[in-house]
């Protein structure tokens with residue numbers, strides 16, 4: 001296998017350490033992987049994917065990258081930082097919240113402060129559209145890309161969350177990184193899962209081992225595992241192995257709460273407990289909900305032994321919680 005080229009952005013390996021007070025309280029052997037501490041663009045799991053994505057952008061001679069996502073997207077913030085480093089213009093079509101049929105019942109994150117403040121510092125050309133469906137947002141992103149093209153720019157289009165086989169490859173490597181840091185096997189690796197690079201990469205890295213790779217859905221989208229399987233097919237080609245199918249991914253959909261992008265009460269409690277017990281900040285949309293799921297499973301004895309919680313970052317959105 002020939003690994004794809006990458007632009008170094010993050011400080012890897014990210015720290016991995018035991019959570020001593022929580023382990024004692026929960027009666028499990030709980031560890032944490034600190035992808036919130038990548039040392040790049042405010043931290044978070046997207047830095048790993050961006051090392052490959054930016055190499056592809058440079059190889060293609062991209063002058064502008066156009067993407068889309070939630071207004072308080074952690075991906076857009078880290079992409080903005082990566083674009084700054086590479087001298088590429090970054091533009092994003094965003095909306096506060098997606099809704100398909102009815103308006104969400106709970107308030108979303110604010111559209112100022114947090115990641116949006118950092119995006120401003122990074123000079124991301126951020127366009128905020130009215131809340132609608134993802135399809136409508138994709139169409140807005142395409143208009144934005146064409147606007148840049150009409151002005152004579154070479155544009156690269158990047159999907160929501162930057163998910164691609166290269167992104168998944170970055171997490172396949174992250175799985176290897178953990179093996180090097182820590183010889184003893186984990187029974188479980190638990191993390192927030194959404195666009196699929198993290199989940200797909202880790203699932204391939206631990207395939208056939210006794211470690212169970214458990215994603216906690218941040219998004220209620222039921223067909224998401226089919227999308228992971230598609231990304232996985234391309235990853236399997238890069239790795240030269242046979243592809244995994246949608247049923248091979250273990251995902252818990254029970255902790256999305258009021259919906260994608262909306263804080264949940266149990267997530268907020270989990271954030272508080274993590275802060276007060278270990279001095280670590282989780283985020284309200286992804287890692288807080290994932291950690292709440294971990295706690296729920298420990299209390300129901302469906303998760304025990306030696307457990308690694310993968311901190312995927314996102315803490316700037318703590319500053320944008322609704323009143």
Ligand SMILES: *Cc1c(COP(=O)(O)O)cnc(C)c1O
Nearest residue numbers: 074194195196198286312313314
């Ligand atoms: C993007 C993101 C995730 C989900 O990662 P994917 O690889 O897109 O599934 C989880 N946590 C945080 C904080 C994120 O920003």
